[in-house]
Each structure stands twice: as C-alpha cells, then as structure tokens.
Amino acid sequence: MAKNSFSLKAGLARLVKAAMVAVLLPLAIGLLQGILGELELTTASGSTFREWIGWGFVTYVGLHVLLYRPVALFRVSHRLFSTLAVWLFGGQVASTEGSGGGRGKGAKGGKGEAAAQGSTLVAFSPYVIPLYTILVSAGGWFLRRWLGRAVADGPVSFCLGATMAFHWLMTADDLQRQRERWHVETYLLAIGLVFLVTLLLAGACLPWAVPEFSFARAFADGISRAQGLYTTLVQRLFL
Numbered sequence: 001m002a003k004n005s006f007s008l009k010a011g012l013a014r015l016v017k018a019a020m021v022a023v024l025l026p027l028a029i030g031l032l033q034g035i036l037g038e039l040e041l042t043t044a045s046g047s048t049f050r051e052w053i054g055w056g057f058v059t060y061v062g063l064h065v066l067l068y069r070p071v072a073l074f075r076v077s078h079r080l081f082s083t084l085a086v087w088l089f090g091g092q093v094a095s096t097e098g099s100g101g102g103r104g105k106g107a108k109g110g111k112g113e114a115a116a117q118g119s120t121l122v123a124f125s126p127y128v129i130p131l132y133t134i135l136v137s138a139g140g141w142f143l144r145r146w147l148g149r150a151v152a153d154g155p156v157s158f159c160l161g162a163t164m165a166f167h168w169l170m171t172a173d174d175l176q177r178q179r180e181r182w183h184v185e186t187y188l189l190a191i192g193l194v195f196l197v198t199l200l201l202a203g204a205c206l207p208w209a210v211p212e213f214s215f216a217r218a219f220a221d222g223i224s225r226a227q228g229l230y231t232t233l234v235q236r237l238f239l
Contacts, residue, residue, distance in 0.1 A: 017185040024192040026229035027222075028199065034222025035203045041212050043153035049210055052154050056161025064169050074170040077131040085125040124190065127171045128197040132163040133205065140209025156209050164202060168195065 039050040140156035171194055179187050206213045 014183055014185055017183075017189045021185060021188045021192055024189070024196060026233065027226045028192060028196045030224070030226025030229055031196070031199055031203075031219070031222035033225050034218045034220070035199065035206075037221060038213055038215075038218035039206075039210070041210065043157065044148075044150040045154050047154070049153070049157045049213070052157030053161035053164075056158035056163075057165045058161075059158075060162040060165035061169065064165070069170070069173070070166070071170070073132070073166070074174070077129075077167075078126040078174075080131070081126040081129050124194065127175070127194045128201070130164060130167040130198045130202050133160060133167060133198075133202045136160050136163050137202075137205040137208040144209070144211075153210075160202075160206070160209060164198075167198060171198075 036050055039048065039053060041049050043049055043052060136156060136159045140152060140160075143152035143156060172191060175187065175190055175194075182190075200219075203215050203218055207215060
C-alpha cells in the first residue's frame with residue numbers, strides 16, 4: 001500500500017512538473033520576443049542593437065560547438081554565486097570541477113562528483129545569474145560616457161549576445177551531466193526556469209548599456225505576447 005502511495009505521489013509530481021513546463025514555455029517565448037522587439041533601436045553605426053546582439057550570440061554558439069568551451073570562466077561565476085548562496089541560505093552546491101572543457105565537446109562528469117544538497121534555491125542560484133552579461137552591461141554604461149555611443153554601442157551589444165549564449169550553453173552542458181538522475185520533465189523545468197530568470201535579469205540590466213531600452217515596455221509586451229500564445233494554445237486544444 002505504501003509503495004502504491006509513493007508511486008502515485010511520484011506520478012503526480014511528474015505531472016505537475018510537466019504542467020509547469022507547459023506554462024513556462026509560452027511565457028519564456030513571449031518575454032524573449034518582447035525584449036528583442038524593444039531592441040529594434042538603431043546604434044550609432046546604423047545597425048540595430050538586436051542585430052549586434054544576434055551576431056554576438058551566433059558567433060559564440062559557433063565557437064562553443066566547433067572550437068572551444070571556456071569552462072574556467074563558467075567555474076569562476078559558479079563558485080562565486082555558490083559561495084554567496086551557501087552564506088545566505090545554507091546548504092551545499094554541486095561543484096563544476098568535473099565539467100568538460102577545452103576543445104571538442106568536453107568530458108562528462110564522473111560518478112564521484114558531489115550531488116547538489118540543501119535547498120533548491122541554493123542548488124540553482126549559480127545558474128540563474130548571468131554574471132558576465134551583467135558585467136558587460138555595467139561596462140557599457142562606463143564606455144558610453146568615456147568613449148561615446150559611436151565606439152561603444154556595437155562592441156558592447158555584440159558582447160551582450162555572446163555572454164548570454166555563453167551562460168545558457170554552459171548551464172545546459174552542466175545540467176546535462178545531472179540528466180541521468182532526473183526525469184525528462186525535471187530537466188526541462190530546470191532549463192526553463194534558468195532561461196526565464198536569466199532573461200529577466202539580463203533584461204533588467206540592459207538599460208545600463210542601452211539607455212533607450214525600456215525593460216518595463218519589453219516586459220509588458222512580453223506578457224501580452226505570452227497571453228496571446230496561451231489563448232492560441234487553449235483554442236487549439238479545447239475549442
């Protein structure tokens with residue numbers, strides 16, 4: 001009887017996680033579209049911020065897949081926020097020492113790696129803060145004042161796209177090492193939450209580098225787009 005009860009609870013938990021993934025997906029898509037739409041602003045060079053960010057994103061993806069994965073940079077960020085999360089909330093965060101690096105696709109973590117312990121907040125806090133995107137945004141604020149828009153806009157926007165691609169791909173690689181211990185809906189939920197939170201944090205910091213960018217407008221537009229996706233989904237499924 002106890003075994004059947006446990007199986008029922010496990011099944012319900014998986015169902016809830018799958019439902020959360022279904023809810024998060026349109027929200028993430030809507031917010032991404034809202035932010036990208038707000039970035040259709042012209043830089044001093046004549047291109048848009050969205051184009052520069054897109055070039056940076058695609059460039060890093062190509063480097064990540066074909067040439068090199070800067071695991072050391074990811075470890076620095078992970079250690080910093082792991083230490084901060086443990087100090088604030090207690091618990092322990094899994095190490096990234098076993099992450100693959102260098103050329104190629106990298107090696108998988110060994111069985112001896114430490115599993116994340118403590119609260120879920122502590123375990124995932126290093127993944128949801130795009131440190132290098134935040135630093136580039138802050139650097140863009142200074143460069144605009146020291147060197148002017150003509151010099152800063154393009155390179156800073158390119159670096160914003162590259163650092164977001166870096167954070168998302170390195171996080172996906174690191175979480176993939178834990179995939180064997182998780183059900184698919186747990187993995188998708190983790191990836192979805194990381195994507196959504198990092199998108200919000202990066203969007204909130206964008207006005208530092210792009211003063212013309214309005215996070216409030218982008219957020220409102222993203223919510224509106226998400227509502228449209230929810231409506232379309234409900235109509236397709238039930239009407």
